Amino acid sequence: MDDPDLSARKHLAGSDPAFPARREEAWGRIVAALDGVLGPAGYGLTRTTWNKVTAAGKSAVHLQRDRYGWDVRIVLRFVTPDGEVPDHSDWPGGEDVSLADFFEAAASDPGTLAFVDVLERPECLDLAVEILREQVLPWFDALHGDDPSRT
Template identity: 85%
Template structure:
């Protein structure tokens, strides 16, 4: 669902001298929320990426900041030990996967979090965390456990 008010809120934020500090507060909330679900699952945070390595490959959840400083995008990746994307029926293709591209039921990308939204509507962050916990982690776990050999 597209938020028609987001542009107006971004404009107000751009003219608010307090926004840089608010952006960092939102960033901190995002990192803490993701670490709370990924850390217990065996993912280790290095800078802006949580990684987990097994014999089947490396899964990663990466936070990609918008170059203009308005939002952050959660990007998923899995690579085999030889550095390739998995040859697996559940892999949607390509190297990086956004939450909306992977989950067909998402009307918009729940993995793109506007900093102003994280502060004003924390439920958007809760939704992203729920998707990570309930859908992404089991999907990654299946890739780690059931990765078929490449032919």
């Protein structure tokens, strides 16, 4: 969803001396929300990345902070045991995949979360969590193979 007043809200946050601490609060909310869906699915968190390794390869959900400190992007990766991207019809190509890649036409990437949005509208995390649960995890499961004994 496009938010024309996001830059104004970022500007206000930038002049707020409490924003660095509030940004870390937002970061904590994001990590907790993602861990709530990824942890039960067998993904372990190391620093800013949740990983799952099977005989078919390694899937990862990574949180990539914007270098200016305004938002975080959810980046998806899968590598085969040879370190290559999967040769699979559902793989869009390249190394990194965003949540927007799960839509034919996305107005914006639902996996790019502005810290000010997470603070002001915590429900903005709901869409990212839903996409992870309903689309990303089944997609990763298919890349890993359906045999749960291999996890």
